[in-house]
Amino acid sequence: MSKLFRTREGDITAVDTKTQLTTLGSETAPGPLLVPAGAKKLNAIIVAASSNYAVAGAGTFICRLEGGGLEDGPETCVVGAAGVGVATGGASATNSRRIQLDLDVVPANEIIIFGENAGTDVGTTSMAVTLEFQL
Amino acid sequence: MSKTLTVEGTVTAVDTVVRLTSQGSVTAPSLVTPAGVKMIKKIVSVVTADCLAAGQVTYILRLGGSAVQNGEQTIVLGAAGNIAVQAGSDKAPAWTVPKVIDSVDIAVAGSDTISVSAEMAGVDIGTSEVAVTLVFE
Numbered sequence: 001m002s003k004l005f006r007t008r009e010g011d012i013t014a015v016d017t018k019t020q021l022t023t024l025g026s027e028t029a030p031g032p033l034l035v036p037a038g039a040k041k042l043n044a045i046i047v048a049a050s051s052n053y054a055v056a057g058a059g060t061f062i063c064r065l066e067g068g069g070l071e072d073g074p075e076t077c078v079v080g081a082a083g084v085g086v087a088t089g090g091a092s093a094t095n096s097r098r099i100q101l102d103l104d105v106v107p108a109n110e111i112i113i114f115g116e117n118a119g120t121d122v123g124t125t126s127m128a129v130t131l132e133f134q135l
Numbered sequence: 136m137s138k139t140l141t142v143e144g145t146v147t148a149v150d151t152v153v154r155l156t157s158q159g160s161v162t163a164p165s166l167v168t169p170a171g172v173k174m175i176k177k178i179v180s181v182v183t184a185d186c187l188a189a190g191q192v193t194y195i196l197r198l199g200g201s202a203v204q205n206g207e208q209t210i211v212l213g214a215a216g217n218i219a220v221q222a223g224s225d226k227a228p229a230w231t232v233p234k235v236i237d238s239v240d241i242a243v244a245g246s247d248t249i250s251v252s253a254e255m256a257g258v259d260i261g262t263s264e265v266a267v268t269l270v271f272e
Contacts, residue, residue, distance in 0.1 A: 002174065002242035007209035009193050009256045024209060025195050025254035026150045046236065050214035052191035052258065082216070089220035091186045093229035096211040098236055123218070126257035128193035128211040
């Protein structure tokens, strides 16, 4: 039983603002993220996020999964958090994290991925989310 | 029994696919999957940046080539961010420990070429280093 991995990323520029992740690095318009043919489950998500620390504050980062590809409707998951006391000199590097899920999916239907910064604005945040599908 | 393949490289610009083709002192390691393997079972990775520019990025791994049986797979490796320091100040280093993704289960063909690439997305934070180990079974 093999797995398939699909990724989207994007920048979040304001707090409490649902931001769709639509790009994939050099692919500026990869198109809708469709549940692959034959996929039975969304097994897990692999996520990472980082802010540019341009604003002193503390925020949490949330991922939202929506769209007809999710058989039981929208899902949400915490992705990370960042905070900095002064807007001069903050820096971080972090690995992504795999979060095990068990979501039923509908092949050939779209899953829309959103990122959101909650709490206080910490500047611009880049977020990337990989969907791990089980064939 | 498992077999490993490690590659690393330098990513200097955002939204640019960079093939990871070196391995430290080995400048051109074989990018052929071991004979008889059927899956990538595990991925071990690290990312870091010199943080010489203010910005924020995520890192994406692309696995492709004719060995990968269901087409290119993309996986998030990590993220980094940075803002410029006050004049005369130093900054803490940005470092990570290896990340391991178990049970990746990406179907591959043995004895075929694999392409391992990395990419920064977001706003350039300087030069990044990415290293990836694929564990085959």
